Amino acid sequence: MKTHIGPAIRLTIVMLVLLSFIYPLVVAGIATLAPGGGKGETVTVNGKVVGYKNVGQAFTEDRYFNSRPSAVDYNAAGSAGSNKGPSNPDYLKTVQARIDTFLVHNPGVTKAQIPAELVTASGSGLDPDLSPAGAKIQVARIAKVRGISADRLNQLVDEHTQGPLLGLFGPATVNVLALNTALDALK
Structure with a gap:
């Protein structure tokens, strides 16, 4: 069981950073290219x-x-x-x-x-x-x-x-x- 906890924690941290910070920044950056600059x-x-x-x-x-x-x-x-x-x-x-x-x-x-x-x-x-x-x-x-x-x-x-x-x-x-x-x- 201990062999699975370390990778699970690392994967959780990587996904947290990826989906909570990097992905939203990429989407916001792409939105600025849309008409209205992403604000409608x-x-x-x-x-x-x-x-x-x-x-x-x-x-x-x-x-x-x-x-x-x-x-x-x-x-x-x-x-x-x-x-x-x-x-x-x-x-x-x-x-x-x-x-x-x-x-x-x-x-x-x-x-x-x-x-x-x-x-x-x-x-x-x-x-x-x-x-x-x-x-x-x-x-x-x-x-x-x-x-x-x-x-x-x-x-x-x-x-x-x-x-x-x-x-x-x-x-x-x-x-x-x-x-x-x-x-x-x-x-």
């Missing part, structure tokens, strides 16, 4: 930071495209899902409340037409994107509130739709912050 890519309008490109944020006014709900109230420091399963009664009440709210603000839309991402939070609670369908189902409401044609808003959604990675991987998405920023820029 900000979106700026007229010299003012309005949000982070890859972190969802709340848009609840009828004049904006609504974001995907967040289980952590869009707090990037506490990224998490609700951890409630699809049969949990509390979760079902929360989703039903979101459906009811969406239907009140979007008359003419039926429950069956609502894309799931508009009433369910993502695993991180910080998803900045919607599907094109999730954005387009909100067009009628925004067109009415802002006095902009639905065709122009659909065109705006199409302009901000990013296809799957390499045309193969993942779904098409629309970044809600970028879309709402462009919406505010419309004259």
Whole structure:
């Protein structure tokens, strides 16, 4: 047994140094090469930071495209899902409340037409994107509130739709912050 304790202690110390100090420094060094220098890519309008490109944020006014709900109230420091399963009664009440709210603000839309991402939070609670369908189902409401044609808003959604990675991987998405920023820029 004594022949195994020495190597185990040495291996533990080596792994502790490697994974607690060296690896984090390497990752932090690589992050500085990313857009935003590892601190997040900000979106700026007229010299003012309005949000982070890859972190969802709340848009609840009828004049904006609504974001995907967040289980952590869009707090990037506490990224998490609700951890409630699809049969949990509390979760079902929360989703039903979101459906009811969406239907009140979007008359003419039926429950069956609502894309799931508009009433369910993502695993991180910080998803900045919607599907094109999730954005387009909100067009009628925004067109009415802002006095902009639905065709122009659909065109705006199409302009901000990013296809799957390499045309193969993942779904098409629309970044809600970028879309709402462009919406505010419309004259």
